[in-house]
Amino acid sequence: MEMGSDKNIETISPEGEIYTCPACxxxxxxxxxxxxxxxxxKAEIYLICPNCHSRFRLGWQVSLSPTDA
Ligand SMILES: [Zn+2]
Structure with missing residues (x-):
């Protein structure tokens, strides 16, 4: 799986406890x-299923700068 590609990225609704892969x-x-x-x-957080390697985005953004926490 090539990182940086936006294909095959799905979204997960942020509700309940997020631990189940909706793909597999x-x-x-x-x-x-x-x-x-x-x-x-800043960076956007992606979740990757360890089993089927599907990638998911939830719109979470974090600052990776140590001086801009
Ligand atoms: Zn999966």
């Missing part, structure tokens, strides 16, 4: 990756 039903939670937002010190 895997129930032990997700890996986390951060995709930098160009021109900023």
């Amino acid at each position: 039903g895997y129930k032990d939670g997700f890996h986390v990756s951060f995709k930098m937002i160009p021109g900023t010190v």
Whole structure:
């Protein structure tokens, strides 16, 4: 799976407890990756299913700058 590609990225509704992959039903939670937002010190958090490797975005953004926490 090529990082940085926007294809095959689904969204998950942020409700309840988020640990089940909607694509394959895997129930032990997700890996986390951060995709930098160009021109900023912020990144968007992506969730990656460890089982089927589907990627999901929830619109979560974090600052990765230690001086801009
Ligand atoms: Zn999955």
